[in-house]
Each structure stands twice: as C-alpha cells, then as structure tokens.
Amino acid sequence: MTHTNTATAVRRAAHLGLTAATALLxxxxxxxxxxxxxxxxxxxLMVTTGDGRSSDTRGTLLLCDPPQGHGxxxxxxxxxxxxxxxxxxxxxxxxxxxxxxxxxxxxxxGQWDGRPVExxxxxxxxxxxxxxxxxxxxxxx
Numbered sequence: 001m002t003h004t005n006t007a008t009a010v011r012r013a014a015h016l017g018l019t020a021a022t023a024l025l026x027x028x029x030x031x032x033x034x035x036x037x038x039x040x041x042x043x044x045l046m047v048t049t050g051d052g053r054s055s056d057t058r059g060t061l062l063l064c065d066p067p068q069g070h071g072x073x074x075x076x077x078x079x080x081x082x083x084x085x086x087x088x089x090x091x092x093x094x095x096x097x098x099x100x101x102x103x104x105x106x107x108x109x110g111q112w113d114g115r116p117v118e119x120x121x122x123x124x125x126x127x128x129x130x131x132x133x134x135x136x137x138x139x140x141x
Contacts, residue, residue, distance in 0.1 A: 040065075040113075040114065041063070041065055041085065041110075041113065042063050042110045043111075043117060044059065044109050045136065046059040046107040047106050048104070048107075049126070050103065060139055062076055070139065072135040076134070079135055084112070084113060087136060088119065090133055090136070091134075093130070093132075093134070095127065095130075097127035097128045097131060098127060099124075101125065102125045103122055103123070104129045105120070106120070106121055106123070106137045107120045
C-alpha cells in the first residue's frame with residue numbers, strides 16, 4: 001500500500017468512525033428526548049435508609065397526570081400540587097416523633113409545571129421524614 005492509499009484509507013476509516021460515533025450518539029439521545037411524561041409533572045424519588053456503612057435504597061417514578069407509579073400517588077400528587085411542586089414548602093405534620101437516630105436520605109429529581117426540581121435532604125428518622133414531606137417519599141404504599 002502506498003502512502004497515498006494509506007492516507008485515503010485512514011481518512012475513510014476516520015470518516016466512517018465519526019459517522020458511526022455520530023449515529024450512536026444520536027440513537028442514544030433520541031429515546032431520552034423523545035420520551036415524554038403525561039402532564040410533564042414527574043419526579044424520580046429515592047429513599048435511602050441507614051448511614052454510609054449500611055444502607056438500603058429504594059426508588060420509583062411518580063407521575064401526576066394521572067397519578068401513578070407510586071403506592072400513594074394520588075395523595076403525593078395532591079400534596080405537591082398544593083405547594084406547586086416545592087417539596088421544601090410542604091406543611092409540617094402535627095405529630096410527635098421519637099428522638100431516635102436512624103437516618104433517612106431522600107432525593108427527588110424531575111420536572112414540575114415546566115421547571116426542574118432537585119431536592120435532597122437527610123432526616124434523623126422516617127417519622128421526621130414523613131412529618132416533613134407528607135406522602136411524597138412514602139414508597140411502601
């Protein structure tokens with residue numbers, strides 16, 4: 001193979017590689033951009049119980065038009081509607097919680113009424129978490 005043929009072969013391979021890479025990127029991006037959620041109000045919810053040494057994480061997708069994907073979706077969506085999706089604005093429940101340290105970390109990521117939602121908070125225990133966030137992070141139905 002001469003220098004000219006080698007250079008041509010390298011250019012073709014690079015072009016094919018770039019074309020293949022572009023096609024793969026577009027194919028990977030297409031499902032994410034094509035995916036839509038009914039009503040667009042959706043939150044990916046995660047609850048991690050325990051500390052960094054030992055923990056259990058559960059998660060679900062909460063959809064609110066119609067409410068689904070969560071054991072208490074109707075209640076959680078109603079509570080979120082009342083505060084326009086601002087989890088930190090949910091009213092504090094009038095309950096007494098034990099002074100027990102059993103940490104629970106919650107996370108929510110998604111969209112509410114067209115704006116992005118990012119929320120992360122660690123509570124001293126599940127009772128405090130439920131008192132502060134209502135039904136939103138109660139994933140056990």
